[in-house]
Amino acid sequence: MAILRFIVFRAALGVLTLFAVSLLLFLGTQLLPGDVASALLGQSATPEALAVLRAKLGLNDPAYLRYLHWLFGVLHGNLGTSLTTGTPIASVLLPRLANTLFLAGYAAIIAVPLAVGLGILSAIREGGILDRTASILSLATISFPEFFVSYILIVIFASGFGWLPSLATVYDGMGFWSRLDATTLPAITLTLVVVAHMLRMTRTSTLAVMSSPYIETAFLKGMSRTRVVLGHALPNALGPIINVVAINLAYLVVGVVVVEVVFVYPGVGQFMVDAVSKRDLPTVQACGLIFATVFIGLNTLADILAALANPRLRSGLRQ
Amino acid sequence: MPKPHSMIDRRQFLGAAALMGAATGLSSIPLIGAGAAEVAPKQGGHLRLGMSGGSTTDSLNPTTYLSWVPANIGYQIMNGLVEIDEHNQATPELLMNWESKPGAADWTFDVRRDITFSNGKTLDADDIIYSINLHRGKSSSPAKPTLAAVTDIKKLSPNKIQILMSSGNADLPFLLSDYHILAVPNGFTDWKNPIGTGCFVLEHYEAGVRCITKKTRPYWKPNCGYVDSVETLTINDVSARTAALLSGQVDAINRLDARTVDLLKKRPKVHVIQSAAGQHGLFVMNCTDAPYNDNNVRMALKYAIDRKQLLDTVLRGYGRIGNDQPIPSTNQYYDASLPQHSFDPDKAKFYLKKAGQTDLKVELNVNDVAFTGATDAAQLFQQTAKAAGINLSIKQQPADGYWSNIWMKAPFCASYWGGRPTADQMLTIAYKSDAPWNDTFWKNPEFDKLLLEARVELDQAKRKEMYGQMQGMISDTGGAIIPLFIDYLEAGSDRVHGMKPNPLFDFMGERIGEKVWLS
Numbered sequence: 013m014a015i016l017r018f019i020v021f022r023a024a025l026g027v028l029t030l031f032a033v034s035l036l037l038f039l040g041t042q043l044l045p046g047d048v049a050s051a052l053l054g055q056s057a058t059p060e061a062l063a064v065l066r067a068k069l070g071l072n073d074p075a076y077l078r079y080l081h082w083l084f085g086v087l088h089g090n091l092g093t094s095l096t097t098g099t100p101i102a103s104v105l106l107p108r109l110a111n112t113l114f115l116a117g118y119a120a121i122i123a124v125p126l127a128v129g130l131g132i133l134s135a136i137r138e139g140g141i142l143d144r145t146a147s148i149l150s151l152a153t154i155s156f157p158e159f160f161v162s163y164i165l166i167v168i169f170a171s172g173f174g175w176l177p178s179l180a181t182v183y184d185g186m187g188f189w190s191r192l193d194a195t196t197l198p199a200i201t202l203t204l205v206v207v208a209h210m211l212r213m214t215r216t217s218t219l220a221v222m223s224s225p226y227i228e229t230a231f232l233k234g235m236s237r238t239r240v241v242l243g244h245a246l247p248n249a250l251g252p253i254i255n256v257v258a259i260n261l262a263y264l265v266v267g268v269v270v271v272e273v274v275f276v277y278p279g280v281g282q283f284m285v286d287a288v289s290k291r292d293l294p295t296v297q298a299c300g301l302i303f304a305t306v307f308i309g310l311n312t313l314a315d316i317l318a319a320l321a322n323p324r325l326r327s328g329l330r331q
Numbered sequence: 332m333p334k335p336h337s338m339i340d341r342r343q344f345l346g347a348a349a350l351m352g353a354a355t356g357l358s359s360i361p362l363i364g365a366g367a368a369e370v371a372p373k374q375g376g377h378l379r380l381g382m383s384g385g386s387t388t389d390s391l392n393p394t395t396y397l398s399w400v401p402a403n404i405g406y407q408i409m410n411g412l413v414e415i416d417e418h419n420q421a422t423p424e425l426l427m428n429w430e431s432k433p434g435a436a437d438w439t440f441d442v443r444r445d446i447t448f449s450n451g452k453t454l455d456a457d458d459i460i461y462s463i464n465l466h467r468g469k470s471s472s473p474a475k476p477t478l479a480a481v482t483d484i485k486k487l488s489p490n491k492i493q494i495l496m497s498s499g500n501a502d503l504p505f506l507l508s509d510y511h512i513l514a515v516p517n518g519f520t521d522w523k524n525p526i527g528t529g530c531f532v533l534e535h536y537e538a539g540v541r542c543i544t545k546k547t548r549p550y551w552k553p554n555c556g557y558v559d560s561v562e563t564l565t566i567n568d569v570s571a572r573t574a575a576l577l578s579g580q581v582d583a584i585n586r587l588d589a590r591t592v593d594l595l596k597k598r599p600k601v602h603v604i605q606s607a608a609g610q611h612g613l614f615v616m617n618c619t620d621a622p623y624n625d626n627n628v629r630m631a632l633k634y635a636i637d638r639k640q641l642l643d644t645v646l647r648g649y650g651r652i653g654n655d656q657p658i659p660s661t662n663q664y665y666d667a668s669l670p671q672h673s674f675d676p677d678k679a680k681f682y683l684k685k686a687g688q689t690d691l692k693v694e695l696n697v698n699d700v701a702f703t704g705a706t707d708a709a710q711l712f713q714q715t716a717k718a719a720g721i722n723l724s725i726k727q728q729p730a731d732g733y734w735s736n737i738w739m740k741a742p743f744c745a746s747y748w749g750g751r752p753t754a755d756q757m758l759t760i761a762y763k764s765d766a767p768w769n770d771t772f773w774k775n776p777e778f779d780k781l782l783l784e785a786r787v788e789l790d791q792a793k794r795k796e797m798y799g800q801m802q803g804m805i806s807d808t809g810g811a812i813i814p815l816f817i818d819y820l821e822a823g824s825d826r827v828h829g830m831k832p833n834p835l836f837d838f839m840g841e842r843i844g845e846k847v848w849l850s
Contacts, residue, residue, distance in 0.1 A: 050735040062735075096388040104387065163570065170578035178574040179381075179581075181564055183541050276566045276575075278540045286387055286539070 019316055026312040033304040034086070034297075038079045041293045041300075050291075082297065091301075092294035096287075101298045105283065109302060111182060112279035115195050116264035119202035123264075124257055127207045131214025131253075136241045138219060147215075150208035162201045162274040169197060180275035198275045202268060206260040213256040217249035224248075251318040258314030266303040370828045376849035378558040378827070380838070381572045381581035385565030387539035392522035393513045394465055394472035399585065399841060400565050402510045404536070407544045407561055407844040408449075409513035409527030410552075412440075412459065413504045414842070415752055419661050419834040421504040424552075425454065425514050425528065426492075435499030435787045442490045446551055449532045452516050456486040461517040463507075474511035477756070499787035501794070502753040509752075510841060530556040530845040539565050550845065557829075557848035573822075576601065582827045582849070585837045587820035589649045589703075595822060606819040606832035607651060609659040609750020609757070612702030614695060614712070618773045618810040620742040622693070626808050627686035632693070634682065635719035636712050637674035638814045644711065645704035649820055653813035656805040657748060657757050658798065660816075661834040664754045666799035669806055679719035692722045696737050700730040701745035702817065709745065739770050746770050746811075752835055754798050755786050762805055771810030778804050826850055 049065040066072055073081075085092055091101040130150075134143040153161060170178035180194045221227065222245050230240045269281030280299055287295035385400030393409070396402045414424040428441040446454040463484055466472040480500060485493040494503065516526055524533055528551070531544035542563040550556025564581060566572040572584045573591070577598060587595065587603065596603050616623035616632070623629055638652045651660060655672055658665050683691055693716075697709045709725045716723040728737045728744075737744050751757040760766055763782060764774040778801055785797040805811065819837035823830045829847040833840040839847075 050732060094388070097390070163574075166574045166578070170574060170580075174578060177580050178571070178578045179564065179566065181541055183535075183537055273568050274571055276564070276568065276571050278537075283387060290386075290388065292388075 015320070018319060022312050022315055026308045029308050030301075030304060033308070034083060034301060035079070037297050037300040037304070038075075038082065041296050042075055082294065086298075086301065091298040094287075094292055094295050096290050096292045096295075101295050105280065105295075105298055105302070107184070108278055108280045108283050111277065112265055112268070112281070114182075114191070115180075115198060115202070115268070115277060115279060116261070118192070118195055118199040119206070119264050120261055122199060123203040123206050123260070124210065126203065127210035128214050128253065128257070130207075131211045132218060132241060132246065134211070134215040135218035135222070135245070136238055138215075143215075146211060150211050153204035154208035158201060158205050158268075158270045159274050161204055162198070162271060165197050165201055166274075178275070180277040182278065195277070198268075198271050198277055201271050201275075202264055206263060210253075210256055210260055214249070214253050217252040218245050221245040221248045247321070250321040254318045254321060255314045258310045262307045262310045265306045370848075370850050372554070372557055372829065372848045373850070374557055374559075374848070376558050376826075377560045377562065378583075378844065378847065378849060379562045379564065379581040380843065381564050381566045381575045381584040382838070383565075383567045383569065383572060383586045385539050385563075385567065389538040390522060391525050391533070391536065393511050393515075393525075394470055394474070396511055397473065399836070399838070400539075400542075400563060402836075403838060403841040403844070404533075404542050404544070404563055405510070405513050405525075406529065406840075406842045407531045407563075408525050408529045408533055409515060410446075410529050411508060411510065412463070412512055412514065413508040415505070415508050415833075415835050415840060417831055417833055419663060419752075421508055424508075425459065426504075426507065429504055431499075431501070431503070431789065433789065435501040435503070435789060436496040438494045438496075438503055439487065440492050440494065442492065444490055446528050448516050448526050448528050449547065450516065450526050454514065454528055455489045456492045457517040458514055459492055460484045460486060461519070462514045463512060465515075466509075466512060472511055474509045477506050477509055498783075500755070501787060501789050502755050505753045506756075510836070531561060534560070541565070544844070552845065555845040557846075558844070561844040576822060576824060579824065581824075583821065583823040583830065583838070583843065583847075585819075585821045587822055589647045589820060592647065592649060592820055600825040601822055602825070602830070603820060603822045604830050604832055605649060606821075606837060607659065607661050607834060608817065608819045608837075609657075609661065609748075609834070610819075611653055611657060611659070611748055611750075611813050611816045612705060612708065613653075613657075613746050613748070613814070614709075614812040615738075615744060615746045615770045616810040616812070617742040618771055620772075622686070622688065622691065623742060623810060625686045627682040628688060628691065629808070629810060631679040631682035631686065631688075631691070631719065631721065632716070633672050633812055634675045634679040635716040635721050635723075636812060636814050637715045638672075639674070640715070641708050641711055641814050645708045646815060646817060649818045651816040651818070653815050654802075654806050655809060655811055655813045656802040657761065657811070657813060658754050658802050659750060659834075662754055664795050664798035666795075666802045668799070669803055672806070674715055676715075676719040679721070683720060690722065691720070692724070693743055694724050694726055696726045696728050696741040696744035698728045698730050698733050698737070698745065700733045701738070702747040705745040708814070739768075750835060754801075755782070758782055758801060758805075762801075762809065773805075773808070773810045775804060775808070823847075 049062050049071060082092060091105065093099065094101050130146045134146050137143050166178045169176045176197050177194055178197065180198050182191050182194055218241060227240060227244055230244050268279065269285055272279045272282040280302060284296060284299035287299065382400050382403060384398035386398065389401045391401060391404060393405055396405060411424050412426045413421050416422045425443050425446065426440040427443055429438060431438045442454065442456050442459055448454065463478070466474040467478055467481065480496045480498050481494055482497045483495040487493050500506065514528060519526060530550040531546050534543040534545045536542045543560065545560045546556065566575055569586065569588045573595065575581045576584045592603060595601055616629055618624060633655050642648060642650050642652055654669055695709050695712070697705045699705050706727065713723045713725055738746055748761060751760065759782065761768055761770060762773060762778065763769065764776065764779050781797055781801055785794055788794045788797065821837050826849050827847050828850060830843065831839060
């Protein structure tokens with residue numbers, strides 16, 4: 013029962029955070045210089061045209077009224093209407109969210125097993141060739157900016173060998189395999205960017221446990237290093253690993269704007285940047301809220317899983 | 332497959348021809364021959380365009396076009412009324428045989444016969460009138476101001492219309508070439524699936540991502556309509572666009588980065604097209620604000636900028652030197668006899684002395700949102716101004732809100748004008764005393780009078796002289812420092828043939844889909 017109470021508590025905390033984020037989102041978008049009217053009209057803005065457009069878009073209402081109005085809509089599943097196109101935001105946003113999740117999923121399927129596996133191997137062979145190579149390579153890829161990694165991959169695999177497309181344009185009705193082919197380069201880019209963090213955390217937390225007395229006992233019993241790491245060290249190191257995996261999964265969803273731009277991938281990040289430059293605030297808020305939900309959701313999930321994975325916390329909850 | 336050395340020859344030829352075209356206003360006569368000798372036009376194939384200028388907020392309704400991707404798709408599906416050819420002349424498209432009564436306020440146009448829409452309807456005067464009226468009255472079309480002087484459009488017969496104007500305009504055929512004015516059937520409103528007389532019909536459209544159009548019937552326009560289908564991909568990032576071309580995912584891309592064009596030209600299988608254009612980057616001074624209200628100060632600044640250096644560094648040579656007036660050399664009314672302003676510190680000092688300024692300090696507001704390279708240009712300007720004894724400081728402004736907060740507010744700032752098809756449009760929009768976008772606040776009643784007279788003048792020689800006079804006035808007394816006209820740069824792979832420069836818009840006036848062929 014205690015574990016259930018913990019889950020409910022964590023979930024409630026997540027919802028509360030989401031409310032706080034929605035408020036921050038709204039305030040943040042209000043702080044942007046200029047408004048949608050001046051951004052829409054651009055160089056062709058005259059004072060009269062601006063005034064007409066502002067009134068038409070309801071930009072003259074006080075900010076708190078607009079916030080409450082927006083929040084009310086969101087709670088009823090209505091993300092609002094785009095100021096620039098006049099169409100419901102959800103109808104455009106949801107297919108793009110699906111694209112973003114597809115790419116994130118693709119990258120995660122490569123990155124998470126690779127990173128955790130390599131991390132464990134590195135811990136088993138601490139100081140060995142594999143450990144040092146994995147460490148240096150992953151640090152190198154995380155140290156380069158994403159766009160640089162993207163361009164290098166494009167130069168080699170798209171322009172050079174011509175094996176993979178440099179454009180990740182996906183569309184409705186595209187087959188699964190061609191979709192996979194189109195998104196391979198961005199998925200590899202994302203993998204290279206997130207692997208280092210997870211790999212090093214897996215290695216470090218496993219090794220941290222390795223200095224504990226019960227590990228020494230296991231060794232003294234005559235167990236092999238592999239069995240000690242897999243059977244005794246890893247289960248106790250799972251907590252931090254789950255957390256860092258969750259953070260990186262969240263990053264794959266919310267932090268990939270640059271990669272989307274370079275590969276022209278129709279995801280949420282690109283959509284949000286378009287909306288910011290056009291001052292389409294309801295769309296910006298909707299995107300922000302989706303991102304916040306993903307981030308908070310994954311982190312809450314990680315907390316719960318980490319608690320479940322940790323025998324001490326597990327038993328602590330039972331008391 | 333064409334031989335590699337012949338490709339290089341053709342590339343060089345294209346470049347040279349484009350340069351020559353700028354000087355003579357005749358850019359394409361040799362090119363038709365060159366293209367034909369290379370690979371004769373042939374039918375078939377799938378053309379893939381990688382374009383900047385599209386967004387998720389686009390629609391295919393012609394009254395909403397703000398950028399190049401929808402305009403290009405529009406021309407794939409629909410036809411314009413008048414086409415601007417490579418010599419910057421108005422030529423018939425759906426309207427032909429135009430005539431005007433003296434005063435240029437009463438026009439008749441023939442509607443082209445035996446043209447059908449993709450839904451089978453035959454084109455007639457009612458369709459044309461409806462299509463023009465989409466941009467009049469309560470319309471929010473960007474083309475509305477262009478047609479403001481049109482008071483009535485009458486159907487004289489099923490194939491003849493009459494257009495009446497409140498004040499004459501000898502350029503009416505040019506005005507009707509506006510890329511927003513596309514012909515649709517009378518009463519048509521289903522903009523999700525536009526019906527037109529164009530070469531292709533819409534197959535699939537996702538705004539800001541991808542569009543597919545297909546050819547379903549023979550195309551009426553002679554020497555056009557070679558490819559079977561066109562795929563238009565929105566690729567706003569210039570590096571991504573270039574990579575897509577180099578990796579063979581698209582056949583042609585628009586808007587190259589001038590800084591990397593020379594590298595691109597070295598790649599095999601790629602040819603670069605350079606078009607002299609009317610777009611120009613400029614620095615505008617508010618002629619009503621001290622110290623710029625003194626023409627001697629304005630002249631000093633005009634002589635304190637090194638145009639050649641800007642052209643060579645900021646544009647890497649892909650542009651033309653400007654002479655502080657907005658009419659490009661491709662325009663038929665361009666006055667080549669005006670004395671060219673050039674970097675001359677002595678002359679600048681002379682004008683400063685005349686203005687009584689011993690220690691002139693000016694502040695230039697810039698951001699690259701005005702035009703690409705504006706900040707670099709300002710920095711070079713700062714150095715040359717120093718040599719002329721002017722202390723020019725640069726204030727870097729945020730890109731956000733530049734057009735609403737800086738432009739036409741700060742007394743000295745970077746600005747940009749896209750090319751306009753006619754001299755009258757350019758001068759009316761930005762230099763007439765009462766123009767809302769007169770960004771130099773330059774007011775000259777004599778100029779205004781001349782502008783109105785030239786607008787209705789049907790005698791070409793007289794007209795040319797009048798426009799020459801107006802260019803001189805702006806160059807000698809205006810508040811605009813126009814150092815550069817910026818060329819359009821685009822590239823195609825060796826599959827694409829028949830790409831040519833266009834003086835108005837890139838991608839052959841956005842009609843590339845119906846004009847090129849593939850090998």
